[in-house]
Amino acid sequence: MRAAFVRGLSAAARQDPRVMLLTSDLGFKIFDEFAGEFPGRFLNVGVAESNMIGVAAGLALDGMRPFAYSIAPFATLRCLEQIRNDVCYHQAAVTIVGVGGGYSYGPNGPTHHSLEDIAVMRALPNMTVLCPGDPVEVEQAVGAAAAHGLPVYLRIGRAGDPVVHRGSVRFEIGRALTVRDGRDCTLVSTGNILPLAVETSDRLRANSIACRVLSMHTVKPLDEAALRACAEETRALFTIEEHSRIGGLGSAIAEWSAMNRVPGPLCLFGAEDRFASTTGSQAYLRGLNGLTVERVSESIAAKLAGAVSC
């Protein structure tokens, strides 16, 4: 997704001379071409995330469209008050880019995992939260963020995230994408776990369960119309995210569902409320949290059969 981000950013920068990139010492080599093509519009501020966000806010308040890039926990939590006050309070046109959502930085350990960023960014007034599901979505999300003119949090994976969308998609902020259609249940996915959601749907289909898959790439604002349609047209909503079950996509949909008397059950798949106690790859850490195609499809099948409740 990193490479797709850079492609999207270059395209946005060609269209809009206000677009620029700040990094806090992350992205070795990947921005060399960008820096060459857009002199003066790439800046490494050093390992100083709080400063980066403050500087980005200042740039935005005086007419630029900065993107501020770091590993997701450092781009969000480290400089949270700068994001809240300098960016969100001022409605500054800053896009904060968190690379390595969820367990993308698996063996680096919990300091590098990002399982709370959606929750925290979602709570900020004026913030739009984008978690594109594959490189195709990422590339377009960058353009949408640049054009948005308001605070955006853009959460991406790392390298090697598989492509889900064959051909192009129409990425619109706040409009979920339907990746698979089906009438038995809906699996709403956000961010880099989308490939797993699609595989789950394919596996369930082999068991005659037709599972619709939505890429809810915008967690805030939620696409309530799409959710309502799914709630009415399918028997159950499931959410999946590589993020804590507290405060993320599942929480957001649960809040919406509770407040809007939405019919049908809702079940959440996501990370447990704990720091990883052992190290391991992204796949391994997903597995510890039940986020595998096997476990999720079994669980969905059992729930639809009424064998277990959510």
Add this chain to the structure above:
Amino acid sequence: MAHAGRTPHVGSALSCVDLLVALYFSVLRVDPSKPNDPDRDRLLLSKGHGCMAQYGALAERGFFPESALDEYARDGGRLAEHPGPHCVPGIEAATGSLGHGLPMGAGMALAAKLRGASYRVFVVLSDGECYEGSVWEAALFAPVQHLDGLTAIVDYNGWSAMSRTHLAMDPFAEKWRAFGWSVREVDGHDVSAVASVLAAVPFEPGRPSAIIARTLKGKGVSFMENDLEWHYRPPNDDDLRRALLEISG
């Protein structure tokens, strides 16, 4: 470890390994058989990404068997690419997000004062890390609190993860001095020089001590020295063979 675990940060580990050897083998008052002794000296590797050097030094010093090093970056293992709190004996706190070690170390040194304990606290930082404001917040705090039990050792290799650091850091020693620290500079790869400087802390009573250690990123392996590539690249079989050949002479 980096070869087996396919991890980056070899250059970072080689940059600080001599500092850690001096600390663990000559300076720190620690007993590997009593890793939780309340009076032990504390060492925080604030540049947590250099932890391969720390894991290796701790194993060599007897804090845990060398076989545990195989758990590095392995599924289900205890040793992540950045250390977790007490993930193995000898690791005092989690680091990995830069800019956390010095404030925590200051807190530990303050606790020693408040409790009348005799242990000392050593924090190893990197120069890129010194872009973080939190480093300088602690740097302001420690002299005001007269934390002479606190020593900051900066691994000044002149590189962050993407660029040179001199422009921002220099004059480095003067910066620390201006904040109220007692400062010495040393060749960070001369283990006995490092050990003798460290033996002299606190340099001045009532003041925290700072040591600017001149280092080389990737020190000891000619093709890794001063080359940012080795902040990232896991060594392959051939790299490993050549590196071991150079190190063992």
